[in-house]
Amino acid sequence: MGSGASVSEASRPERQEAGQAEAEPGQPSTPAGRSDATLQETVAEGEEVSLDFESFLHNNGTLYSCFNHHGNRVYVDESQNLQPFPKEWYSQGHFLTPNNESSGQAHAPASSQPAVREDDRTGSIYIQGKGTVMTYMFEERVNVCRFWDPHSGVWLLLPLQWEINVEFVKARVQRVMSTLPGLVDQKEITAALRQCNYDPEEVISVYLTMFGEILLQASAGGNHNYADLNSFRALLERDRVIEDLRQKLQTKEKEVDNLFQRNSYLAREVRYLSEVVQHLNQKLAELEADQQEAREKIRSLLNRRAPAVPPAKTITKPAVDTDQLRQVSRLTRELNVSNKQLRSTVHQALTDMKNQLEELKGAAGKLTQVEQEAAGEVEELRSLYRKEAVERKSLYNKLLELQGNIRVFCRCRKTTASSSCLEKTDDQEVVVVQKGSKKKFQFDKVYSQTSTQEDVFAGTLPVITSCVDGYNVCILAYGQTGSGKTYTMMGSKENPGVNIRSIRELLRICAEKEKVSYTLKISMLEIYNDSLNDLLTKSASAALDIRVQGKSVSVPGLTQIQVQTEADILNVMEMGEKNRKIASTKLNTQSSRSHLVVALEVEGSDEVSGLTSRGTLTLCDLAGSERISKTEAEGQRLVEAAAINKSLTALGQVFSALKCNALHVPFRNSKLTHLLQPCLSGDAKCCVFVNVSPDVSDAVETLSTLQFGSTIRQVSLGKATQNIVLAKTTRLRSKPRRR
Numbered sequence: 001m002g003s004g005a006s007v008s009e010a011s012r013p014e015r016q017e018a019g020q021a022e023a024e025p026g027q028p029s030t031p032a033g034r035s036d037a038t039l040q041e042t043v044a045e046g047e048e049v050s051l052d053f054e055s056f057l058h059n060n061g062t063l064y065s066c067f068n069h070h071g072n073r074v075y076v077d078e079s080q081n082l083q084p085f086p087k088e089w090y091s092q093g094h095f096l097t098p099n100n101e102s103s104g105q106a107h108a109p110a111s112s113q114p115a116v117r118e119d120d121r122t123g124s125i126y127i128q129g130k131g132t133v134m135t136y137m138f139e140e141r142v143n144v145c146r147f148w149d150p151h152s153g154v155w156l157l158l159p160l161q162w163e164i165n166v167e168f169v170k171a172r173v174q175r176v177m178s179t180l181p182g183l184v185d186q187k188e189i190t191a192a193l194r195q196c197n198y199d200p201e202e203v204i205s206v207y208l209t210m211f212g213e214i215l216l217q218a219s220a221g222g223n224h225n226y227a228d229l230n231s232f233r234a235l236l237e238r239d240r241v242i243e244d245l246r247q248k249l250q251t252k253e254k255e256v257d258n259l260f261q262r263n264s265y266l267a268r269e270v271r272y273l274s275e276v277v278q279h280l281n282q283k284l285a286e287l288e289a290d291q292q293e294a295r296e297k298i299r300s301l302l303n304r305r306a307p308a309v310p311p312a313k314t315i316t317k318p319a320v321d322t323d324q325l326r327q328v329s330r331l332t333r334e335l336n337v338s339n340k341q342l343r344s345t346v347h348q349a350l351t352d353m354k355n356q357l358e359e360l361k362g363a364a365g366k367l368t369q370v371e372q373e374a375a376g377e378v379e380e381l382r383s384l385y386r387k388e389a390v391e392r393k394s395l396y397n398k399l400l401e402l403q404g405n406i407r408v409f410c411r412c413r414k415t416t417a418s419s420s421c422l423e424k425t426d427d428q429e430v431v432v433v434q435k436g437s438k439k440k441f442q443f444d445k446v447y448s449q450t451s452t453q454e455d456v457f458a459g460t461l462p463v464i465t466s467c468v469d470g471y472n473v474c475i476l477a478y479g480q481t482g483s484g485k486t487y488t489m490m491g492s493k494e495n496p497g498v499n500i501r502s503i504r505e506l507l508r509i510c511a512e513k514e515k516v517s518y519t520l521k522i523s524m525l526e527i528y529n530d531s532l533n534d535l536l537t538k539s540a541s542a543a544l545d546i547r548v549q550g551k552s553v554s555v556p557g558l559t560q561i562q563v564q565t566e567a568d569i570l571n572v573m574e575m576g577e578k579n580r581k582i583a584s585t586k587l588n589t590q591s592s593r594s595h596l597v598v599a600l601e602v603e604g605s606d607e608v609s610g611l612t613s614r615g616t617l618t619l620c621d622l623a624g625s626e627r628i629s630k631t632e633a634e635g636q637r638l639v640e641a642a643a644i645n646k647s648l649t650a651l652g653q654v655f656s657a658l659k660c661n662a663l664h665v666p667f668r669n670s671k672l673t674h675l676l677q678p679c680l681s682g683d684a685k686c687c688v689f690v691n692v693s694p695d696v697s698d699a700v701e702t703l704s705t706l707q708f709g710s711t712i713r714q715v716s717l718g719k720a721t722q723n724i725v726l727a728k729t730t731r732l733r734s735k736p737r738r739r
């Protein structure tokens with residue numbers, strides 16, 4: 001395999017091996033052995049032929065075979081014709097050379113020296129999370145660390161644990177560890193370095209590809225990320241085990257099906273043979289009756305042979321002569337013989353059938369036993385599958401727990417103003433500049449003004465999976481009026497926000513799990529002036545109340561609608577939006593004066609394991625916090641503002657109590673916190689967006705919003721479990737209606 005090999009006597013066998021037709025001087029041919037005008041154009045008659053065989057990997061994943069003759073490049077298209085190599089392709093892919101593939105460096109430009117490829121070296125493999133990828137077996141030289149053994153007089157391979165102490169290796173291990181603080185096992189890194197020819201850059205890129213940016217985060221405890229990594233690895237391993245088990249289960253189910261079919265075939269056979277036996281018995285009975293009848297006839301003939309002859313003068317001829325008698329006697333003998341033969345034939349047939357029946361019965365018995373064993377195995381596999389699925393769920397949960405059950409993101413609203421009170425220093429830090437002083441805040445992620453709705457949604461993706469696994473998941477948007485909460489949560493029709501995207505993702509995950517059937521129910525309410533309004537009913541119903549029963553929080557009388565598709569959900573949400581009270585303030589004419597809560601209950605029942613899970617995705621667009629003095633609100637608006645501020649203060653108090661693991665968490669101080677209790681405690685998972693305005697005039701509100709977000713970030717729901725009364729499920733249920 002050489003780069004840019006020419007067609008010469010020396011290289012001919014290699015070329016033929018690669019499935020290419022030979023090209024004689026002046027008579028170029030295509031790989032299929034056909035002459036081709038395109039290639040002929042590139043080779044003048046009598047000219048010495050010098051062809052380069054190349055492989056070009058297009059960015060769309062297609063691998064093309066190309067020929068290069070004195071700089072004229074052609075490629076083999078799908079129909080095996082040669083086509084001129086398009087110029088624009090040089091920037092849309094790269095030629096495969098041993099160098100650009102093995103070093104892990106960026107792809108060499110397409111115009112660089114290509115390589116001859118051997119087709120049996122290519123292949124593909126399925127990698128979890130990446131799908132099917134192309135593989136290529138490269139032949140390359142590698143560094144090997146050996147030591148001189150004076151006794152044997154040869155260079156021996158240095159064991160891994162000694163190799164770690166060799167300066168050359170040590171420096172590279174340190175280089176990898178300083179870039180990926182999440183990696184702590186030096187032996188593992190040394191082994192990886194061996195695999196990558198002691199190239200630390202390649203090791204780093206391999207780890208990043210396998211485990212993502214989790215490795216980039218250094219943790220205070222030192223092995224926090226290591227635990228993350230192990231959890232992630234264990235998760236991948238579980239996925240593999242589950243897949244194996246699923247396949248085994250399928251095979252066993254097929255075997256059981258086959259056994260069922262064979263069993264029913266044998267049962268049919270037994271039925272058929274029984275019918276044959278019955279028929280033969282009938283025939284035998286008929287023959288015996290015939291024989292009896294014949295005997296009767298003979299007897300009556302014999303009786304008639306010697307009648308009492310009255311004395312007469314004239315001697316009359318007897319009625320039966322001796323010939324006749326002889327004939328009858330012969331007939332009788334023959335009948336007896338055939339009767340005997342028939343008996344023995346029938347007897348033989350009956351014995352055969354009896355044997356056959358016995359055999360069949362034995363086979364059926366064995367089949368039933370095998371069937372029972374297979375059913376036992378299937379049951380065992382089922383329970384293993386169930387166990388693996390539960391363990392996988394708990395591992396995933398553990399991974400999320402390690403990352404924190406509450407994740408806080410900061411999003412800066414877009415502005416047209418030239419000056420801004422916000423500076424984003426890195427992905428996790430934002431600085432507020434107010435009257436010359438600077439204050440830093442850290443979040444799980446900071447989204448700048450230029451971040452897209454897709455970027456913002458990506459942060460919430462991991463927790464959505466938990467909802468399908470049966471956990472309570474909550475996504476909240478907090479911030480001052482006009483800071484972009486509704487834009488983040490709802491977005492526009494063309495550019496939807498977290499609400500629609502998370503529902504879409506949820507539906508996608510549900511559809512992917514073929515063996516689990518899901519029921520989805522949606523409810524929508526607003527908390528206006530500390531009272532709950534059902535948004536999915538047109539009738540002006542009485543104010544709703546919150547009921548706590550054991551560990552669950554419910555809203556009796558709240559409308560819940562069963563939905564199946566994204567369109568169903570959009571229709572329901574549109575109806576709810578129409579019923580929502582929107583009023584204007586001096587700050588924002590479209591300002592929301594109520595908290596909007598959309599709850600999607602996901603109930604899944606696993607056909608294989610028989611387990612049922614119930615999770616709830618709660619999407620909450622909080623009303624804007626504001627300074628009453630700034631808005632100059634009066635009358636009804638003043639009441640609204642006071643109610644909003646009161647409930648947001650209660651929310652802050654809840655987070656503060658959770659933060660310090662207080663014995664009492666004041667969930668009941670407002671309807672908002674009371675309703676959200678199951679999403680803020682126990683093993684619930686929560687994403688909070690703190691939306692901030694970059695306007696200099698909003699600096700005070702921005703500071704207080706970021707302060708609020710900072711407090712939430714220090715809360716770990718898992719730790720608070722033992723100190724508070726928890727409710728696991730939010731059941732916003734009653735009056736279920738089908739659409």
Ligand SMILES: Nc1ncnc2c1ncn2[C@@H]1O[C@H](COP(=O)(O)OP(=O)(O)OP(=O)(O)O)[C@@H](O)[C@H]1O
Nearest residue numbers: 413414481482483484485486487588591592623624
């Ligand atoms: N990231 C952004 N990109 C573009 N426009 C934005 C962005 N964030 C907010 N906006 C726009 O700013 C305006 C106010 O945003 P939005 O209504 O979402 O604020 P809000 O915090 O929900 O306000 P309120 O609490 O008063 O309801 C809207 O016109 C919205 O389209």
